[in-house]
Each structure stands twice: as structure tokens, then as C-alpha cells.
Amino acid sequence: MNVEILAVAIMTGLATSLLGVFLVLRRMAMMTDAISHTILLGIVLAFMWVGSLTSPVLLVGATLMGVMTAYGVEVLYKSHRIKEDAAIGVVFTFLFSLSVLIITLQFRNVHLDIDMVLLGKIEFTIFERWRFLGFDFGPRAFFVMGFAWLISLVFIAVFFKELKITSFDPALASVLGISPVLFHYALMTLVSLTAVAAFNAVGAILVIALMIGPPITALLVTRTLVKTLVVAQLIALFNAFTGYLLGSLLDLTISGTMATVTLLTFLVVMVCAPEKGLLGQTFRRQRQRQMLAIATLIRHIANHENTPEAADELDIENTASHLQWSRTFYRKRLEKAMAQHYLTVENKQLTLTEIGRHYIRQFDDDARLAERRDNT
Amino acid sequence: MFGLSYTLTIVLLGTVFLGAISGSFGTFIVLRRQALVGDALAHATLPGIVVAFIITQTRSLEWLLMGAAVSALLAMLILNVLKHATNIKFDAGMALILAGFFGMGQMLLSYVQKTGAASQAGLSRFILGQAATMLRHDVVIISIVSTLVLLVMLAFWKELKLFTFDPVFFRTLGLSERFMERLLTLLTVTIVVIGIRTVGVILISALIIAPAVIARQLSNRFGLNIALAGFTGGMVAAVGTLLSATRNNLPTGPVIALLLGVLVLMAIAFAPRRGLLWQALRTRQHQRAIIVAKPLIHLYENRQSRDEDHLAYRQYLAKGDVKVEDGVFLITPQGQARVRALMGEKFS
Amino acid sequence: MQPAFHVEDLTVAYQQNAVLWDIDLDVPFGVLAGIIGPNGAGKTTLIKAALNLVKPLTGSVLFAGKPYRAMHKRIAYVPQKGSVDWDFPTTVQDVVMMGRYGHIGWVKRPNAEDWRRALEALEQVDMLPFRHRQIAELSGGQQQRVFLARALIQEADLYFMDEPFQGVDVKTEQALVELLKSLKASGKTVIVVHHDLNTVRKYFDWVTMLNKKVIAHGPVDTVFTDANIRRTYLSDSLLSVERD
Known part of the structure; x- marks a missing residue:
């Protein structure tokens, strides 16, 4: 040397x-x-x-x-x-x-x-x-x-x-x-x-x-x-x-x-x-996609609860087809959402919790923020 | 042929083919603002050349150029990832790829030197090129590849034209942007690869960029631009080759690059309409005229004169640009026309 | 009294094309003024010529009767948001501090007083909690607030802003307007390049309507009329300026 x-x-x-x-x-x-x-x-x-x-x-x-x-x-x-x-x-x-x-x-x-x-x-x-x-x-x-x-x-x-x-x-x-x-x-x-x-x-x-x-x-x-x-x-x-x-x-x-x-x-x-790395970004994108899916699920419940068709739309068995998701994808998101206490299942019906309602409000705010950033 | 020696004829054919094709295709590269991408790709060929030599242990041009192409494509791949998947400033990424690949080439070259292969001397000639040692075989390769590139260019003429001008519109027509990008990359790599043997990785940029810049100064039309660039590239390559043959050991690549540089400067300064000299003269004249015509412009904008300016209108009265009615100065249609001419055509 | 901002005979040309043509205008002290006009009307060029960033062909610009050189410390400038690299490695409070660089002077570092003012300005635009963020991690509205805070600590009397509401959400736009109005209330003069015709009446009390020439300028109530808007925005209006 x-x-x-x-x-x-x-x-x-x-x-x-x-x-x-x-x-x-x-x-x-x-x-x-x-x-x-x-x-x-x-x-x-x-x-x-x-x-x-x-x-x-x-x-x-x-x-x-x-x-x-x-x-x-x-x-x-x-x-x-x-x-x-x-x-x-x-x-x-x-x-x-x-x-x-x-x-x-x-x-x-x-x-x-x-x-x-x-x-x-x-x-x-x-x-x-x-x-x-x-x-x-x-x-x-x-x-x-x-x-x-x-x-x-x-x-x-x-x-x-x-x-x-x-x-x-x-x-x-x-x-x-x-x-x-x-x-x-x-x-x-x-x-x-x-x-x-x-x-x-x-x-x-x-x-x-x-x-x-x-x-x-x-x-x-x-x-x-x-x-x-x-x-x-x-x-x-x-x-x-x-x-x-x-x-x-x-x-x-x-x-x-x-x-x-x-x-x-x-x-x-x-x-x-x-x-800023490739792996980090891929990982984040994937997480975002999953979070988006959970948000979609929650919004689906929020839109249909207390409506005449709620019994059908919010049936734990039927929701996957209403959202046009595969059964495995649906089951994974559902488990995740329940683990986070965003929703519960009562009489085979999906029901939102207060945490879930709060989550979707927060999510919409963030999305609006992100959209604004993209537009500029 | 024309009293030239056989060797010189061979070299001349090779450089003219190369100059013409890189000049005309260079127009697309320069218009797409990818001039330095070509430079980066040229430098990035070095490790490929050396690896090809290490693997095949021959100096046969086909294999070395194949290696060059592979490593340039690898560099392009990394550049694409940089561009589309990260926030890294593209020019900086390009500079690093250029120098990093070149460094890798040198590292591998030192490995070859260490193993004592006597023939490695032929490898470093790719850095500055060596047109004088071109063989008939090399010229055959160059001319076949050039013709292929030309045919592809002609076949995709209108697509290339539109894509170069407006890639977004191109996509809205349902045409594949990705395909065009790949095609252009492939052609760029091809030109760089056949060029490095003759003018080297550093100066191939001159053959790609300069003819396009010169042609742009001389013509506003796309097709004519490409034809002119091809013609300029070929002509300068011929003159440069002949010049360098007049003295022993005068390297061809640098002579061609030098000539091109001088021509670019001349074209930018003196070209008939776009030349800076004429432009500067015209601009100066026009701006002077505006400054001088200030009182008239005021009258045009404000309908009536301010009292203190009376003296200033004397000359315009004489020319008929201004008239007096009831003791008030008014602008005549002739005066209005004069002001509007000064405003410039893009104004209204 | 001298106007806060006075432009006389200003012509700016790039090569043979006039960008601004024979501009004469005055903006009085203590107004919130809008400069409006279509794309390419020369709004940004007008500000840049005023701030000595482009060289005019003819004409002069005065601030309270004095040339730019004598007044530049009293003038603040908020450029268009797109004019800087938001990926730059710097934090919110750093960017705001840049507004003090003219006061701090060459070579010297910001002192405790400068930092106090920077934090105060951030507080004013509701961005204090974000002060350690990298600027790329902000929304468009937040970035604009940072730019405004940076202008605030210049402690100027005259503010030039180039499209401060571009890419900003409604809530932030309202907050920014309130801030501009409070600047005006404290006696400052604010000149804003603006493009949303719907809000001109609500935001400004003075307006300059520009399309390479000054089409009209004065108090909003008298100047911002349908006829003037048409003349500003229809390209053939340039011809209709012709008399008789």
C-alpha cells in the first residue's frame, strides 16, 4: 500500500x-x-x-x-x-x-x-x-x-x-x-x-x-x-x-x-x-395502492350504508364482486381494514367504525393535498 | 480513382459514408435536444469494446463493435431509469454515466495490459479514432450499416418527423412513443458505434451535432435540413480526410472536427437570414428607429400631442406623417402605417 | 405626492419584436394593484423591467420618484413558483431567510434577530410547524406561502408578485389575499400579476390592463369594464386602438 x-x-x-x-x-x-x-x-x-x-x-x-x-x-x-x-x-x-x-x-x-x-x-x-x-x-x-x-x-x-x-x-x-x-x-x-x-x-x-x-x-x-x-x-x-x-x-x-x-x-x-431510491419508491407506491384499496372499501360502505340496497351491497360475501375485486385481493384488504379497526362485521354486514370514518376523512384531505402538488 | 491511392480511396469512402449518415441522422438528435446523449453513449462504448476483446481475444471489428453497442445500450437503459423513475437531474446523471463508463473501460483496459496481450494497442485507438488504418472490410461494414440506417430513416420518415416535433401529439394519435424512442436510441447507438472506429468516442459528437447546426442555419425546412446536414457531413469528412492525408501522422478525426467547428461558427455568424451578424444589424436598426420615432409613437398612442413636444414634430410634418388641425397635432394614416411597421409583425 | 410606482415611455423588445410598447402608468401608494392581461401580454416582462432584470429599449421606471438603484432595499419580489428548483436541498426556514440576505450584507451570517424575524414571518403565513421540511415536501399552496413569508421579511414598502395564486387551493388563496390586504392596510403598496378575471373586483382596488400596451389603468371600479376587458383579451383589440 x-x-x-x-x-x-x-x-x-x-x-x-x-x-x-x-x-x-x-x-x-x-x-x-x-x-x-x-x-x-x-x-x-x-x-x-x-x-x-x-x-x-x-x-x-x-x-x-x-x-x-x-x-x-x-x-x-x-x-x-x-x-x-x-x-x-x-x-x-x-x-x-x-x-x-x-x-x-x-x-x-x-x-x-x-x-x-x-x-x-x-x-x-x-x-x-x-x-x-x-x-x-x-x-x-x-x-x-x-x-x-x-x-x-x-x-x-x-x-x-x-x-x-x-x-x-x-x-x-x-x-x-x-x-x-x-x-x-x-x-x-x-x-x-x-x-x-x-x-x-x-x-x-x-x-x-x-x-x-x-x-x-x-x-x-x-x-x-x-x-x-x-x-x-x-x-x-x-x-x-x-x-x-x-x-x-x-x-x-x-x-x-x-x-x-x-x-x-x-x-x-x-x-x-x-x-428517493428505486426500492423505496416502489415500496411506497405499493403501499399507496393498498391504502387506496382500503379507502375504496371504506368509501363503498359509507356510500351504501343506510340505503335500501345496503343489505346486498354490504354483504360480506357480495362486496368483492360489487367492487370488481378478486376474492383473494378482497380478503387481504378486508383483514387489514379489520385489523386497523376501520370496520366490523355484524350479521355478515360490513359496518364502519368511528376510526374508519375518521380515516377516510383524513385520507381525502391528504389526497386533495397531493393532487394540488401534482398540478403545480 | 482520380489519382488517389487505393488506401486513401478506401479511407475516403468510409469517412464520407459516416459523415453523411451521422450528419443527416444527427438532425433528429439535435432537434430532440439529445446532442449530449450521443456524447455520453459514445464514451459508454469503451468498456464494451474491451470486454468483447477479453472474451473473444480477437481484434475483429464486428465483435468489438458488438461489445460497444451492448455497453452503450446498457448505459441508455440506466439513463432511462434515471429519467423516468427518479428525481435525479438528468444532465448530471448523464455526465456521471459518461465518465463512469469511460473509467470502467480504462480499468478493464489496464487489466488487458496486465495480462500482456500484445494486441491491446489496437483498443485505445477507439478513443481518438484512426481513420488512416481503415481496411476495405471496415468500409464495407460502415457502408452497409449506413445504408440500413438511411433506409430505416426513410421508412419511418413521417413518424420520425412528427415524433421529433411533438411527441405528445404523436401519442394522442395512438402511435407508440416507446417504440419511437427505442428506434431512435437504436439508431443513435448504431451511428456512434460505426463512428468510433474512425473519429473516436470523443469527437463523434462533432459529426453528429455540427452538420445539423449548420443545416439549421441555412434552411427552415425539415427535409432540406436533413439533406443539407447529410451533405455537409459528407463533404467536410471528405475535405478533412484529404487534408489529413497531405501530411504524415495528421489524425483525420480532429481535422474533420476542427473544420466542422469553424463552419458552425461561420454559419451562426454569417448565414443569410439567421446569421447573428445580419440579425444584429437589423435589430439595431429597428431599435434605433423606435427610439428616434418616439414622438410619433406617442402621437399614435395618445391621439394628441403634449404641448411641450411641438418642436419634435417638425420633421414628421415635413414627411407628411403628422398634420395640424385647429392648432392640434394629429397623426396621418401614413404616420400610423410607419408606427405599425415598427411594432413588429408578431405584435398584432 | 409622487406615485409609488411610475413607468414612463417603457418599451422592451427582444430582437425585432416589441414585448412592451410605450408603457406609461402610475400606481399610487397604499393600493393593492392587479396587472391583468392574456398570455404573452408582457406582464412578467413589465415586472422584470421594473426590477432591472431585463434591459428596456427606452423609458424609465421610478419608485416614489427615485430610480431602482436608490430604492431596491424597499422593494420585494415574489417570482413565479415555477421559476425555482423545488428539489433544491434546502428547508422552509432557509428559503424564508433568503429574503434577509440583502439586509444581512455580504459574507455575514444571519444573526438571532434575523432568525426571529424569519420565524415571525413563517408564523404570519401559518407555516411555522413546517419550518424544517424540505421545500419539495410541501403542497403548491404551502410553497406559495413560503415565498410570501420570504417577501415579508424583506420589510419592503412595495411588493411585486408574479402569479402568486397559481396552483394554489381556494383556502390558501383566501389566506394569501387576506395577508395582502393587511399589508395594504399597513400602508404598503402591493402589485400582483393576476390572471383570474373573476376575482379582480374582489381582490384589487387598482388595476392595470395590459396587452403589450397599457389598455387601461386606474381604480378597479372605473376601469375594469366589459369594454376594456374585451379590448385587452381580444387580439384584434390592438388594431382597434387606432383612432378615427
């Missing part, structure tokens, strides 16, 4: 997933896709200029390119000539192919090959050290990622309420004097910076999984923004740790394994999450 690789993996996961929460909430996940591809052009251009792969100029140049991508996409779709998704697709393929061409034409023999930037190799990051005053502090990537994480953390902590309101209700924010445009570009700058920082470790494509995966997983189980942020960090930690462990045990590429684990974690939570 190599602690340094693990540390880089964890720090990459933490830094990327922090900003991801806001990207998901602002429906900008696919913009990340564009940015992560186009910062390659920024890196290439900056590299042509300074001739070094470790210069901070690369970080600045690539970050600028990321922000310009966001701006370019916005200009294109605000022109109403092209939808946002198509604008993203056009911009990133254009800038990405430009960078691939420059690389193949200019740097065929240089240490900048496409596989490397596209795919990233977390295992190699530990060879680049951060030395200061003759002392070796550790892998450079760890500190670069840590720097990105810290900036994002401070940014979110300081401007928490501004970020929240510009994400939730930009119109109100601007009425209150908090500029949504300013925060949009601040966020895009940080996202680009983080994506560039993560480039060496995980590459252009997997960084998307690390940015988006933990937040959408966290959103399945949390109800406030602070909790979403915290849970997303915990999930990122888990994914990085598990990804590293599996990757090194099975001798697989660690970044790819981390992305795979991120996807699997999400799928598991999507199925199993207590309220």
Missing part, C-alpha cells in the same frame, strides 16, 4: 466533489464535460509559451481557457441559434480537436502525449516531488490538489449564502443586489482550476465522474445544502479509498477504478436510498 498515492487520490476526490455540488444544482454538469476537455488547449498553448510542464503558467492558462469555454457556450446559446446542449457539443469538440492537432504537429517527441492528459495516471504523480529548502515534502500533486480544495472550501464558507441564493433563485438574488453572473464566473474559474489541477492524476474525462458522482449520490439522501456538501465529501473519501484499494489489490489503473467505484456507489444508492 502506497500512502502517497492514496493521499493524492483522496485529495483529488475531495477537491473535485466539493464544487460539484453546485454544478449539479445549477444543472451545469455537462458544462464540466466541455471545460475538462478544453483546458487541454489551455495547457498546450501555455506549454508552447513557457516550454515547461510544471510551470504555474500552465495552471493559469488552462483555467482561463476553461472560463472562456463557459463564456463561449453561453454566447452561442444566448444567440438562440443553437440549443445549450448542442452549443456545449460544438465548442468542446472544436477546442479539443484543435489541441489534439497542435500536439500531434508540434510535440510529437515531447513529453506531452494525448493518452497521458486524457487518461491521467495517479500512480505516476508521486514521482513529481515538491521540494522546498532542500526538503522533500511529498508528491507535488497532493499539494496542488490540496490548494484547489482549500480555495474552494474557503470560497464556499465565505460566500455560502450568496452561492445558495444565486443557485436557488437567481432572479431574487439579483433583486437583492447579489450578482448571479459574478458567482457563475467565480464558480467556473474554480471548476477550471480544479479540473486542471486534477489533470495529471485522473485526466480530462474521469474528473467529470469525480466532480458529479459524489454530489448526485449525496442529493439522494440529504435535504439541506450543508448536509449535501458534507455527505458528498464523505462519499468522495469512500470512493477514493475503495478505488485505491481495489485498484492496487487487483493491479488495475487507480483513476479508472475510482471512477468505476464512483458510478457503482451512485447506482447502489440510487436503488437503495430510503426515500
